[in-house]
Amino acid sequence: MTDIVSLIIKRLGLGLLTMLVVSILIFFAVELLPGDSAQAALGQMATGETVAAMRKQMGLDVPAIVRYFYWLQDFVHGDFGTSMISHTSVAGAILGRFANSFFLAGFAAIIAIPLAVSLGVAAALFRDTIFDKSVNVTSLTAVSAPEFLLGYILVVIFAVKLRWFPPISNIRDGAEIGERIFRSFLPAMTLVLVATAHMMRMTRAAIINVLAGPYIEMARLKGVPPWRVIVRHALPNAWAPIINVVTLSLAYMITGVVLVEVVFDYPGIGQLLVDSVSKRDFPIVQACCLIFAAIFILLNIAADVGSILTNPRLKRPK
């Protein structure tokens, strides 16, 4: 077990290093965006002098490299800065939005992960049957369709025609949990469709790959029934790739939902990011991106640790 703890510590250290590189990339990529906040705040009609004065007031006249270090220093101290537009703290603006995004991702994940794994297992068990083929065709369609299209299709069916759910998921702060679930149902289903398809196909492939192994033949020759061959003999050896795709999907559900949030007008972090980019509100963009990067890194570490914990060969060396 101490091996795993030291591994986690090592990976966290590496993760910090990655974060540093990512912070450089984010900061200077944002710098490269055409236009700046002073221009955006004053509008196209502003004269050169007023823009210059505004730049000075916002601290934009200092060289970028110097501003990077100030920014990094503040960030390390937990100060995410103040929004250039609303002049409120970035942390405050982000926090509520993140909570909403996590809620949506969690909602989708609770449905998608068990559904995907059991569908994948069933597809592998009934390989090449009608069931397997229809699950495959459906999931392939779901994967290939862009998520905003899936979102609109759901809106047309469930909001416009059937009128079961609201087409827009504008959640008030402090809304009841029941109302939250009700209002975020359609965006969550959109995510479920996309993520399930991915995870299900990977689960199926991982199990079928394992099914070719001699120990599976051995299990069959011991008279083990087919479902038990899959659940007891194949699945434990397929966990590593499944865990990997599950964590990747989780990361996608938290950070990659920009389009879904825009379609449903869901007050999540993705929408905040899009708004902030168009308003050139750099501190918010940078903070969001860094947090996205941290989520990806943490989930990747979780995937590696999960793979090790499910593999006795890595867990117990000779």
Place this chain on the structure above:
Amino acid sequence: MAPDDKRLLQIRDLRIEAMVGDTILEIVKGVDLDLDRGEVIGLIGESGAGKSTIGLAAMGFARYGTRISGGRITFDGQDLRTATEAQLRALRGARIAYVAQSAAASFNPAHKIIDQHVEAPVLHGYQSRSAAQDDGMKLYAKLRLPEPDVIGFRYPHQLSGGQLQRAMTAMAMACRPDLIIFDEPTTALDVTTQVEVLSAIRDIVEQFQTAAIYITHDLAVVAQMADRIKVLLKGEEVEEAPTAHILAHPKESYTRKLLAVRSYERPEKSRSSKTAQPELSIRGLDVAYRSGPKVLHDVSFDLHRGMTVAVVGESGSGKSTTARTIMGLLPATSGEIRLRGEILPWSFRERSKDQLRRIQMIYQSADTALNPRMRVSEIIGRPAKFYAGLEDRALHRRVEELLSLIELDPAKFYDRLPSELSGGQKQRVGIARALAADPEIVICDEVTSALDQIVAEGILRLLDRLQNEIGLTYMFITHDLATVRAVADEVVVMQRGRVTDSGARSKVFAPPHHPYTAQLLASEPKMDPKWLDTYKGRGSERPM
């Protein structure tokens, strides 16, 4: 007892088809087999003979892509071809059990040995989990596994190959089946381990009066196990007779060929002159992987021009490590390697092109050593181009010349891909690739151990002919004493990273033996059906 009660398994006109690409091939062509209770029949033949396929069919099982297409399989009065899947499941693991070739691959890496052991008896309702577990420990003890009370609680990767093979035999015994199919259970093991496993298997089969189908390509092994032997070739029966009879009076020429395989022996050459400078001289090699313990200790020997030195030992003895060090893939911590008197740098990166050219290597598994996307002409042509700078017409001529040298028709093989070659042909291409560099020394790393014996003999004869024609010097790494006897002029015996014995073949193989050499020689299965008894009688069993 009525005659029908004695008969356990009856197979008549068994036919099995396999889908190869789009075509259906018959791989078993009407084979009959009879087996009484408590009887052991040996199935022998080369790969592609259909041995395993027949063995699995005796369980009513056909592998993915194959299908039992004709004939009758009757087990204890029950027709297995008309039985339902549920009826077959009730038999498998309970009344008919299977022991696979590679125990390492056939144990599920995710579960402890004992959990896999108790699965069949619990599932078939023979025993409770705890009773099956206790019984498993007793079986482990009978099969002479170390620490039988705790070994089951380890994972497969924590056991050695020989231990796993015995644990798998114990697992097959869990429900005390009437019939066990042994599918090459000792082929992947070292000779000294093989003997232990063979005698453990035979004792337990005798003790429980279990009938068995014993599948192998090694006639000497099957001679120890079987009451009767059936020889198979390409899905058809060649002949069947009681073991002693078939060894003494083989009727068919194919059987005689199988019997003769082990007797190929080339006359030993002796060094022309003791004072001559060795082609390659290895002195005091110590090698360690990274910061790990030393894997080679003070290894020294010489290779003399035009002669073959066989380096022999079990897996883990350091044979391949020595080869890797000579090739410059692994640095030594001390010692030296001299090529015709000049010191070779440790790393291949620091060696000159000419030094690299002079030592070439042929690998054990031609399957993985040849690039599957390159044509034969490219595989052989590359070193010819790299070392000799040949281009266009000259290169083409050289490749054709090399193909003729390894007895493959250039017109037919020039443009083939490795996937269009048989195992023996692939190994020949591997040889041609080494020759293309025009080397002086060729290191052959277990080049015949993945091949059938008759094919392997062809490769050994080819290598011998090439040595005589070109004057090559061979370092021949092998674990098989029959191969040593066939090709070696001098022998180096290695054990746990040290050279324990060396000298001319006739000297090393003649008494008085070094104790470890004696153990290796005694472990080698002999065609004599009594060999295993005499081996055991000598009491030389070694605790694992």
